[in-house]
Amino acid sequence: MHSDLFAHQNMAKPATAPGMAVHNAKSIVYAVDGECYARQGSMVAFRGDLQFEKLGQGVGNFLKRAVTGEGLALMAVRGRGEVWFAHEAANCFIVEIAPGESLTVNGRNVLCFDPTLSYEIQTVKGAGMTGGGLFNSVFSGHGKLGVMCEGNPIVIPVSAQAPVHVDTDAVVGWSTALRTSLHRSQSLGSMLRGGSGEAVQLKLEGEGFVIVRPSEAKPQKPQNG
Numbered sequence: 001m002h003s004d005l006f007a008h009q010n011m012a013k014p015a016t017a018p019g020m021a022v023h024n025a026k027s028i029v030y031a032v033d034g035e036c037y038a039r040q041g042s043m044v045a046f047r048g049d050l051q052f053e054k055l056g057q058g059v060g061n062f063l064k065r066a067v068t069g070e071g072l073a074l075m076a077v078r079g080r081g082e083v084w085f086a087h088e089a090a091n092c093f094i095v096e097i098a099p100g101e102s103l104t105v106n107g108r109n110v111l112c113f114d115p116t117l118s119y120e121i122q123t124v125k126g127a128g129m130t131g132g133g134l135f136n137s138v139f140s141g142h143g144k145l146g147v148m149c150e151g152n153p154i155v156i157p158v159s160a161q162a163p164v165h166v167d168t169d170a171v172v173g174w175s176t177a178l179r180t181s182l183h184r185s186q187s188l189g190s191m192l193r194g195g196s197g198e199a200v201q202l203k204l205e206g207e208g209f210v211i212v213r214p215s216e217a218k219p220q221k222p223q224n225g
Contacts, residue, residue, distance in 0.1 A: 015082055020112060020144050022094055027086040028146045030112060032077055038085050038112035038146075040073035048081015085112045090148035102140035105147060105173035109213075114143030138176055147172070151214040158204050165201040166212050175208025 009024065015031035023029040030036050032050060040054060055074040077083055086092065092111060095103060104122070113119075118141045139145050149172055158164045158178055165183055174180075183203040204210050 012082075012084075019114065020094060020146055022092060023084060025091055026089050027084050028092050028094065028112060029082060029084050030077070030146075031082050033080050035076055035078040035115050036083075036112060037074055037076055037115060038083075039087060039110060040075045042085045042087050042111055043075075043077075044084050044086050046077075046081055046083035048079065050077055050079040050081040050083060052077055085146065087111060087148055088150075090150050091152060093147050093149065093153070095145045095147055097139060097141065097143060097145060099142045102138055102176040103145070103173055104136045104138050104176045105145070106171060107137050109147050109149060109172045110137060111146040111148045113139065113145045116143035117141045117145060136173070140176075149211070149213045154212045154214060156210050156212065158206060158208050158210055160205070160207060163203055163205040164210050165203050166210055168200065168202050170212045170215065171202060172211040172213055174204055174210040175206075178204045178206045178208045178210070180204055 012023070012029070015021075015029070018031050018033040020028050020030040020036070027044065030038075032048070037055075043052065053076045055076055097103060097117060117139050119137045119139045122136055122138050153172060156164050156166075158175070181203045183201045
């Protein structure tokens with residue numbers, strides 16, 4: 001049988017080492033030899049002897065999103081085999097975190113991560129349209145983190161001379177060392193955007209970078225379980 005469908009770049013290849021790798025722009029493949037963690041519902045295929053276990057929202061502290069009040073449910077994948085993760089055809093990237101480094105990521109952008117990474121929830125009080133707070137996961141330790149982004153991300157350097165303001169609904173993550181605060185825009189134009197949240201931006205100062213997506217967040221459907 002012949003088709004462009006069977007092009008070399010589309011074919012799954014045997015893993016050469018444990019851990020995650022980018023399969024294509026829209027998916028990450030993880031060769032599990034022990035366990036890993038991922039967003040619930042992100043598994044699109046697997047092969048091998050693997051078990052999937054839902055983790056309660058209290059486990060791992062992945063708690064609520066500000067505007068919707070929804071949580072990011074996690075699952076543990078245990079055993080030996082390969083599993084493919086994807087979510088709504090978002091672009092996928094792998095961030096390798098070395099000892100002494102850390103990264104702040106919005107929970108909605110987390111796809112999967114190594115069990116050697118540790119994380120905690122931090123909150124920017126009052127961010128977002130409802131003033132409910134912006135919840136972010138701070139990853140540190142040593143290992144790989146699978147991140148997803150709707151569209152191609154925009155990575156903006158931040159310096160002491162050039163702080164950056166970002167829409168709270170578009171931010172993906174930033175260097176943990178950056179200082180954050182809220183900035184309220186008095187621009188008439190931003191107030192007429194239909195309540196998009198752009199009257200309040202997150203201000204980042206210091207030395208590092210911030211990642212934003214080229215769109216605002218869409219309302220999320222409640223997750224079951």
